[in-house]
Amino acid sequence: MKAYKDYTTDELNALYRSLLVQYKEYQARDLQLNMARGKPCVEQLDLSMGMMDVLSGDSDLLCEDGTDCRNYGVLDGIKEAKILMADMMEVSTDNIIIYGNSSLNVMYDTISRSMTHGVMGSTPWCKLDKVKFLCPVPGYDRHFAITEYFGIEMINIPMSPEGPDMDMIERLVAEDDSIKGIWCVPKYSNPQGYSYSDLTVRRFARLKPAAQDFRIYWDNAYTIHHLYDDDQDHLIEILAECKRAGNPDLVYKFASTSKISFPGSGIAAIATSHNNMEDIRKQLCIQTIGHDKVNQLRHVRYFGDIHGMVEHMRRHADILRPKFELVERILHEEMDGLEIGTWTEPRGGYFISFDALPGCAKAIVARCKKAGVVMTGAGATYPYGIDPADSNIRIAPSYPPLPDLEIAARLFALCVKLEAAKKILTERGEAVPAK
Amino acid sequence: MKAYKDYTTDELNALYRSLLVQYKEYQARDLQLNMARGKPCVEQLDLSMGMMDVLSGDSDLLCEDGTDCRNYGVLDGIKEAKILMADMMEVSTDNIIIYGNSSLNVMYDTISRSMTHGVMGSTPWCKLDKVKFLCPVPGYDRHFAITEYFGIEMINIPMSPEGPDMDMIERLVAEDDSIKGIWCVPKYSNPQGYSYSDLTVRRFARLKPAAQDFRIYWDNAYTIHHLYDDDQDHLIEILAECKRAGNPDLVYKFASTSKISFPGSGIAAIATSHNNMEDIRKQLCIQTIGHDKVNQLRHVRYFGDIHGMVEHMRRHADILRPKFELVERILHEEMDGLEIGTWTEPRGGYFISFDALPGCAKAIVARCKKAGVVMTGAGATYPYGIDPADSNIRIAPSYPPLPDLEIAARLFALCVKLEAAKKILTERGEAVPAK
Numbered sequence: 001m002k003a004y005k006d007y008t009t010d011e012l013n014a015l016y017r018s019l020l021v022q023y024k025e026y027q028a029r030d031l032q033l034n035m036a037r038g039k040p041c042v043e044q045l046d047l048s049m050g051m052m053d054v055l056s057g058d059s060d061l062l063c064e065d066g067t068d069c070r071n072y073g074v075l076d077g078i079k080e081a082k083i084l085m086a087d088m089m090e091v092s093t094d095n096i097i098i099y100g101n102s103s104l105n106v107m108y109d110t111i112s113r114s115m116t117h118g119v120m121g122s123t124p125w126c127k128l129d130k131v132k133f134l135c136p137v138p139g140y141d142r143h144f145a146i147t148e149y150f151g152i153e154m155i156n157i158p159m160s161p162e163g164p165d166m167d168m169i170e171r172l173v174a175e176d177d178s179i180k181g182i183w184c185v186p187k188y189s190n191p192q193g194y195s196y197s198d199l200t201v202r203r204f205a206r207l208k209p210a211a212q213d214f215r216i217y218w219d220n221a222y223t224i225h226h227l228y229d230d231d232q233d234h235l236i237e238i239l240a241e242c243k244r245a246g247n248p249d250l251v252y253k254f255a256s257t258s259k260i261s262f263p264g265s266g267i268a269a270i271a272t273s274h275n276n277m278e279d280i281r282k283q284l285c286i287q288t289i290g291h292d293k294v295n296q297l298r299h300v301r302y303f304g305d306i307h308g309m310v311e312h313m314r315r316h317a318d319i320l321r322p323k324f325e326l327v328e329r330i331l332h333e334e335m336d337g338l339e340i341g342t343w344t345e346p347r348g349g350y351f352i353s354f355d356a357l358p359g360c361a362k363a364i365v366a367r368c369k370k371a372g373v374v375m376t377g378a379g380a381t382y383p384y385g386i387d388p389a390d391s392n393i394r395i396a397p398s399y400p401p402l403p404d405l406e407i408a409a410r411l412f413a414l415c416v417k418l419e420a421a422k423k424i425l426t427e428r429g430e431a432v433p434a435k
Numbered sequence: 436m437k438a439y440k441d442y443t444t445d446e447l448n449a450l451y452r453s454l455l456v457q458y459k460e461y462q463a464r465d466l467q468l469n470m471a472r473g474k475p476c477v478e479q480l481d482l483s484m485g486m487m488d489v490l491s492g493d494s495d496l497l498c499e500d501g502t503d504c505r506n507y508g509v510l511d512g513i514k515e516a517k518i519l520m521a522d523m524m525e526v527s528t529d530n531i532i533i534y535g536n537s538s539l540n541v542m543y544d545t546i547s548r549s550m551t552h553g554v555m556g557s558t559p560w561c562k563l564d565k566v567k568f569l570c571p572v573p574g575y576d577r578h579f580a581i582t583e584y585f586g587i588e589m590i591n592i593p594m595s596p597e598g599p600d601m602d603m604i605e606r607l608v609a610e611d612d613s614i615k616g617i618w619c620v621p622k623y624s625n626p627q628g629y630s631y632s633d634l635t636v637r638r639f640a641r642l643k644p645a646a647q648d649f650r651i652y653w654d655n656a657y658t659i660h661h662l663y664d665d666d667q668d669h670l671i672e673i674l675a676e677c678k679r680a681g682n683p684d685l686v687y688k689f690a691s692t693s694k695i696s697f698p699g700s701g702i703a704a705i706a707t708s709h710n711n712m713e714d715i716r717k718q719l720c721i722q723t724i725g726h727d728k729v730n731q732l733r734h735v736r737y738f739g740d741i742h743g744m745v746e747h748m749r750r751h752a753d754i755l756r757p758k759f760e761l762v763e764r765i766l767h768e769e770m771d772g773l774e775i776g777t778w779t780e781p782r783g784g785y786f787i788s789f790d791a792l793p794g795c796a797k798a799i800v801a802r803c804k805k806a807g808v809v810m811t812g813a814g815a816t817y818p819y820g821i822d823p824a825d826s827n828i829r830i831a832p833s834y835p836p837l838p839d840l841e842i843a844a845r846l847f848a849l850c851v852k853l854e855a856a857k858k859i860l861t862e863r864g865e866a867v868p869a870k
Contacts, residue, residue, distance in 0.1 A: 037507065045505040049492040057484040070480040072472065072698040100535050101727045108722040116550050116561060116585060126551060126561040142724075149721040150551060263507040265729040286584040287543040289577075292536045292727070294700040 001337035004420050009430055016421040017433050019414060023371065026411050031372030033408040038190070038350035039399040040259055043319050047312065048261045054301040061297060069293035075285055081267060081296035087306035088224060089255050090237045091271040097280060100291045103256035103268040107217060108146050110252060110270070113283045114180070115150055119213035120249065120279045125152075125180060134172060134182035136164035138353060138381030138392045140190040143183040143219065147383075154383035157182070159192060163200035170207060177210035181217050187235045188222035191381055191394035192353040193346020195233035205241035207250065215276075216251040222349040223255055224313050227321045231347050239271060248273040257299060259316070259350065260309060267291075267299055320350075323397040327352060327409045334413035340420035343395075352395040353381075360419040361390045367415040373408045436772030439855050444865055451856040452868050454849060458806065461846050466807030468843040473625070473785035474834045475694055475751075482750050483696045489736040496732060504728035510720055516702060516731035522741035523659060524690050525672045526706040532715060535726045538691035538703040542652060543581050545687060545705070548718045549615070550585055554648035555684065555714045560587075560615060569607060569617035571599035573788060573816030573827045575625040578618040578654070582818075589818035592617070594627060598635035605642060612645035616652050622670045623657035626816055626829035627788040628781020630668035640676035642685065650711075651686040657784040658690055659748050662756045666782050674706060683708040692734060694751070694785065695744060702726075702734055755785075758832040762787060762844045769848035775855035778830075787830040788816075795854040796825045802850040808843045 007015065055061065061069045063078045077085075077098025086093040099106045118124045125131045132153040135144060139159075147154055155172065157164045163186070173179050184204075186196045196204075204216055218238050226232045242250045249272075257266035270280065303309040328345050331354075335341055343354045356364055361378035368375050376394040379385040395412070397405055422432050442450065490496065496504045498513045512520075512533025521528040534541045553559045560566045567588045570579060574594075582589055590607065592599045598621070608614050619639075621631040631639075639651055653673050661667045677685045684707075692701035705715070738744040763780050766789075770776055778789045791799055796813035803810050811829040814820040830847070832840055857867050 039507050042503070045503065048505075051492075052490045052494060052496075053492045055487045057486075057488040059487060061487075068477070068480065070483075070697045070700065072474050072693075102723045102725075105723045112547055112551060116547060124561070126559070142721075145721050149718070258507075262505045262729060264725045265505065265727045283584070286577075286580050288537045288540045290537075290699045292700045292730070294697060295727070295730070 003337060003339035004424055005339060007424075009425065009428055012421050012425055013430070013433055016418065016425065017435070019418045019421065020433070020435055022414055023367070023418060026371045026414065029372070031407065031411070033372060033400055033404050034374045035396050035400065035408050035412070036374045036376045037399070038259070038396050040263060040316075041319065041399050041401070044316055044398070045262060047315050048302070051261055051298055051302040055294070055298050061294060063297070067293070069297045072289050074290050074293055075288070076281070077269070077291065078293050078296050078300075080300040084300055084303060084306065084309070085255070085267070085269040086271070088309060089220065089253060089269065089271045090223075091239050091253070095239060095273065095277070096269050096271045097277060097284070098291060098296060099268040099270065101264055101266055101268065102258070103219070103221070103254040104142055106254055106268050106270050107143070107219065109283070109287070110217070111146055111150055111152075113280070114213070117283065119215060120275055122213035128178065130178045132176065132179045134169060134179060135383050136182070136184060137383070138191050138387070138394070139183060140185055140219070141376075141380040143217070144383045147183070155179070156383060159189070159194060161194050163194065163196035166200055166203040170203065173207055173209040173211070173214055175210065179209065180211055180213055181215050183217050183219065185219050185221055186238070187220055187233060188225060188346055188349025190221065190349065191351040191392075192344045193349045193351060194344070195235055198236050201236040201238060201241055205238060205245040205247055205250065207247070214250070218251050218253040220253055220255045221259075224310060225259060225316070225350070226313065226348040227317050227324055228347055229314065229317070233347055239273070249275045252276065260312065261299060261302070265295070267296055320398055322402060323405055324352065326402060326405055327395060327397045330406065330409040331413060334410065335416065338417070338420070341416050350396060350398055352397065354393045354395055355391045356393060356416055357420050357423055358389040358391045360416070360423055361387060361393050363419045363422075364412075364415045365393060367418060368412055371411055371415070373411050375412070438772060438774035439859055440774060442859075444860065444863055447856050447860055448865070448868055451853065451860065452870070454853045454856065455868070455870060457849055458802070458853060461806045461849065464807070466842065466846070468807060468835055468839050469809045470831050470835065470840075470843050470847070471809045471811045472834070473694070473831050475698060476754065476834050476836070478754050479751055479833070480697065482747065483737070486696055486733055486737040490729070490733050496729060498732070502728070504732045507724050509725050509728055510723070511716070512704070512726065513728050513731050513735075515735040519735055519738060519741065519744070520690070520702070520704040521706070523744060524655065524688060524704065524706045525658075526674050526688070530674060530708065530712070531704050531706045532712060532719070533726060533731060534703040534705065536699055536701055536703065538654070538656070538689045538693070539577055541689055541703050541705050542578070542654065544718070544722070545652070546581055546585055546587075548715070549648070552718065554650065555710055557648035563613065565613045567611065567614045569604060569614060570818050571617070571619060572818070573626050573822070573829070574618060575620055575654070576811075576815040578652070579818045582618070590614070591818060594624070594629060596629050598629065598631035601635055601638040605638065608642055608644040608646070608649060610645065614644065615646055615648055616650050618652050618654065620654050620656055621673070622655055622668060623660060623781055623784025625656065625784065626786040626827070627779045628784045628786060629779070630670055633671050636671040636673060636676055640673060640680040640682055640685065642682070649685070653686050653688045655688055655690045656694075659745060660694060660751070660785070661748065661783040662752050662759055663782055664749065664752070668782055674708070684710045687711065695748065696734060696737070700730070702731055755833055757837060758840055759787065761837060761840055762830060762832045765841065765844040766848060769845065770851065773852070773855070776851050785831060785833055787832065789828045789830055790826045791828060791851055792855050792858055793824045793826050795851070795858055796822060796828050798854045799847075799850045800828060802853060803847055806846055806850070808846050810847070
């Protein structure tokens, strides 16, 4: 295929007209498809239905140590749940606190606590004139929403397939003590599906931030969320690496079973150093008497152990893999050689990241929407919803059934083509054909 | 029985010696009993075991509106859960947000949000020099712990069987705009089991606080937690009363099913005005994608409706009532006429409040502990753990089996007697017998 930029203006005009005809055919179909959020599909949810049967009216709901999971108590999680989640998060059970149903909520609480009470004795952030966070971009919109909500200034850090720009991070945290944290999705990152390289993780562990209360927010959301059995990314375990580097308190690590059992009905956890845990517990014992231990026990009895959980994730992968491969195949079929966009092909996680020609993302997403396909809002992958290049679009292939996904992906490619042709024509000073 | 104060000093000395002999007999028994926390007992937990069976691997987990409870979404609770909790809380479904497993956590979040973001646009409390809360005393230690954690100054408000001292409250909130809230357990209060009178509730609804961001924290923890079918306290519904009084935004009402289904595995809710809900939702949508909808559905399918829930509470009452009556009977048997203590005899809730002679509470609780019976710490029912009269002790009769409870209550009475005799002897300038 010839690159669009090498088309003559007449060829581009003709192309644009024919694409517009195709687009109108899609519009006539009254589609209602959604590739916006990383939602598991119904078949994935069905995988965990056995979880509804592991506890019955005849079950004892006792932990091995005799704790009755039905009553008050146990602030930081039952021992069995700590073992399961610690294995999943690759940390010691001594370094883990089990929470409720949402790791996002744990991250929110962590920022909120730092605002009102500081970090391990530091000045509460709400008493400071300025607090800043580093935000590898593109990234996860809900992370950025938390820091924005608390009035924390966000600084974009470019991502590469190795992870965020470590030169920039090292320099910034060393020189500016108002920088208090960085949002990371280190494995199968949201949205690019990149996993941080060994060197990147090592440099993270060796950061020398000017602020004593600087913390790495390590959201390991996709730790065992591989698409392939034999082709998995490996991430160096950050807690151990920080400890080895003499920076034991530098990191909070977050995870949950939201995309393992049921989103909204899973269990979440934080893993961190003993000093940080002590700091957290001071808040936690005020905030709650304890999280849902029955649900912790339900997870433990259903999965058994980390091996059971990993086997379970193979079944998720069997459902997700064809969806990723379908979208990637269509993007190749539709766009190879056109030089109108690039995309990632991750080995895990929930997203494909697409970069359109600069200035086209908003228009592409709007065009998809007008034809009945909802994408993540353009800009959502950047702090304040502002993608400076207006280029990045997150594709979430998990939810729609394969036939719908094919339609949605083809329509998406069509919208990319239309906006690319339009952009090039406009840059050449041409009027864009109305039909 | 003759009042201790009317004993001669010789009589008191003899009495003290004989009580001490009895006490040593208890000590020799190596007791391990607990009347410290309002924990349901095993038989109460067993009442809800059917809840483990209402959802099975074959169940559909769909709401009536088609929402799949297993997936992400629904920020403020499924409709069915709103209906159930709204009926329980005596409010409209339009005025309710369903949360996770803990109403304490909702209260914490409410204070925390006010600290960082203010209330409906007011200055964030963390930016103010001084924030104060009114605390009816004796009250709930975990309430006071939240306000203490956030550095909020607490002001004691005396309780009477009608509720807190409304003259004092009206005066204080009108003259001091740094007073931002008041903690209330308006029905079967913790620890006295008092329910606010109609007049008290009406005066609450008509408060004219100097601070626009003053809110009543109405923790209706024991709303349907009656001990008697035919002798129930009735509380005027505060949201409606505030609305009628032209103060629709004055109150946050909290409740949960912690002592209905399972503590730690129930569902919690807040009920409040639309303006307050809008304010809350701005935070909530940042904090979480949603709470545990599967557990919401489990509760709805198990209880069916409010009638099912009320019937369920009759079964709780059948277990709790004999425990309350046993403790009250023993207190009467042991102490009537001695004038060494008074206590409440509530018609619902989880506690009996005992007032010893001033200056004796700490010593009584310590003495109980030395003989193997753990009571709520003396002072816990007051802000900062300081009971100015050192008189109030909270008795929690729910957890121990009846035979244990009888032993614990008799020992408690014995310790009250010992400390009363000691106090009177000391006041008369007498040395207290060593044995």
